[in-house]
Amino acid sequence: MRRLLPHPIVTPVLAVIWLLLVNSTGAGHILLGILLGWAIPFFTLQFWPDKVTIYKPLTLLRFTAIVFIDILLANFIVARLILGSPSRLKPAFVAIPLALKSDIAISLLANTISLTPGTVSALLTADHQHLVVHALDVDDAASLIAAIKERYEKPLKEIFEKC
Incomplete structure (x- = not known):
């Protein structure tokens, strides 16, 4: 699962940021936001040196x-x-x-x-x-x-x- 969704917290955050930037909640923008939210962490995985752990x-x-x-x-x-x-x-x-x-x-x-x-x-x-x-x-x-x-x-x- 971790290989398919490397940063499960970052993905929805990026999707929401996308929706805020385009100022739309249309189905196409929601789908594109989710796609970008998944693709950006997935393709930049090699640039993340360590797994981010939130203790509190x-x-x-x-x-x-x-x-x-x-x-x-x-x-x-x-x-x-x-x-x-x-x-x-x-x-x-x-x-x-x-x-x-x-x-x-x-x-x-x-x-x-x-x-x-x-x-x-x-x-x-x-x-x-x-x-x-x-x-x-x-x-x-x-x-x-x-x-x-x-x-x-x-x-x-x-x-x-x-x-």
Whole structure:
């Protein structure tokens, strides 16, 4: 079964993403979404180095909700900062020490940071020990690091790494 359906979670997710992109639930689009959802993981199987294991699915749901809320709130905060006094912004690069070891978890952390307005992942050090993040307005680098580690890194560690 695993050979025919290599990533059973990714397949329906890709099908739903397809339906959202085409903005249609017609039978043809549903069938094409399912076909793409199966074909993309099937033909890219050689590029997936390890099987992805989700240790805590409920934590994944909670993490997803937190990320959506943070993206929404960050949009308003960035708009207020830009429309307010852009000359008072304090942009900075901050190196975040990583407790994550899994490549998928590190990748999701970097992508989550980049998806949240006002921050972008700039560099993962060669030893995978630090993620350099650029933030639009940094009053206290330590509090930014603590927030990222608590809100994003900690749940990702629970989800993707066996503790």
